[in-house]
Amino acid sequence: MTVIVPRQDYPKDGMAAAVPVMEESLSEALEGIETSHNSRSGAVMESLNVALVRTVGDPDSVMRETWESWRLAMQVHSAVFAATTAPDRETVTCRVRHEERHLATTGPQTYLSAHTWIDAFYLAMICRDAAGLDMLARVPVSLLRAFGGRLDEYAYAWVETLQSFWLRCDDLGAHLVRAVNLCVPEQARTLDGDEMAKLCRPPVMMLYRYLRGDATGFNESLADALRQHKEYWTADEDRKVIIHGIVAIGPLAIACLAKANGLPVEVESGYLPEALLDFAWRGECDAQAASGA
Template identity: 40%
Template sequence: MPVIVSRHEFPAEGAEERNELLRQAAGAVIDELEGSASNLEQAFLLTFTEATSRCLLDPLAEYAPTWRAWVSAMQVGSALFASATASEERIDARIAGKVRSIPVSGPNSAANPGNWVKAFWLAIVCREQDRMTQLCNVPISLLRASGTEYDEYVYAWIDALQSYWLQRGNVSEKLVAAVNGTKPDATVIASRALMLKILYPSLELFYRYLRQDREQFNTVLAEALQWHKEYWTEDEDRASSSEGLVALGPLAMAALAHDAGFPFQVQSEYLPRALVEGAWIGEFDT
């Protein structure tokens, strides 16, 4: 019997027009990237906002404009870290249907842990294994050099993800360190609501994925989506943000689990089915 977690209500009036405005705004910023890498963070925000916004009218992510938007967000997120880590003066990055020559930025505030995790989730969803590898080779020291404040657990979490993908070993120990770092006495930056309902569930899902605990994975996935819904409806500002339309961390974990053959008992518009299943893989140049 499937478990269904319905998406919270979101105003659909004018959504198509908003999507087009976002596409145009993102395109304009992307076109400026060859002149300055400082625009990468804005491009990342705009492309990711368009990607999630398109899932309002396309909850299964079954239409080409939606997948194109997700691919563009993935490309920009990866380029942000390629620019921050490259030793050359410029990098070549395919973004939005065109190879662009982007200046190298070096360490900067945009190359931070939060953007790294988002970029990695997008690479997983788009099944971009080369980009996953490139992101996993980003030194944690560079993320610390961003100058942005994050709770310490996130560095252990990223270390666990990088070690898993690059097969470095000690993944379980690093994941335990990350989980321990989410306890109330260890966190000072993230609010308890953000930690419990948005950040922590991905760690629990990853743990169940590593253990191949398929039944518990489904249980935790359903709980994660319910917590996601609660978080994004706790106040008016959150409820009006398109970021809440998709549960990105659980989506990435669901994509990993799908490709590993996990049977799914959870259905939700927070997990667009075509993204979980990688239905559009290979249809766009990435």
């Protein structure tokens, strides 16, 4: 039986009016993405924000503009990490918004945190970008630690879990157990316990259920993840209008993984845009890849 988890309401007119301004800011950031760290940091933030805001008025992501915004967010997030994985080269070539961009290679930067990596991996899973996932799975965790910030240890354990999963490593179980143990409110240092419990932990538990092939448990954990996502982003008036609550990106990514590998997804929600979950733009991606777009 399909479970439905409604999404909270957002001010559609106000957010639609903000899209042109956000797109202009994103375009400016993309102009400097090849050499400027400020531009790369801005492009990472703005690209995801544009995708989220477009999804307010197009909750199933059925419009081409909405899909393109999610694809662009994926490209930007992958590109900034690709520029960290080729130290023997001066530039790396990445396709961003239908153009070849030659990004100067870099070392640790403040915007290359474990949290940004997790977003990048989620976006690549949503867009079914195997090449991007291969690249991200090989980003050294030591580089993510070296950026200088102080993050909860769970973030690094989750990165190692996702990398081990994608690369089919024998240590996946150990990394997953560590992530489960660290992703609890009692272990929160930089995040608040509510965020750790309701936003960070659910995707970890979904992956656990997926790996066991437990379709019933997986769908129960997905529905629970969406309910907790809603609880977190509707806890007060300030949170209700923050755009990061529009889509449950982590649960969506793990649900896309399950869907792509034959595990039935029996949950419907505005937090899970249907066209993204079903990869409805598969043919469009194939056509663009064939044409080099």
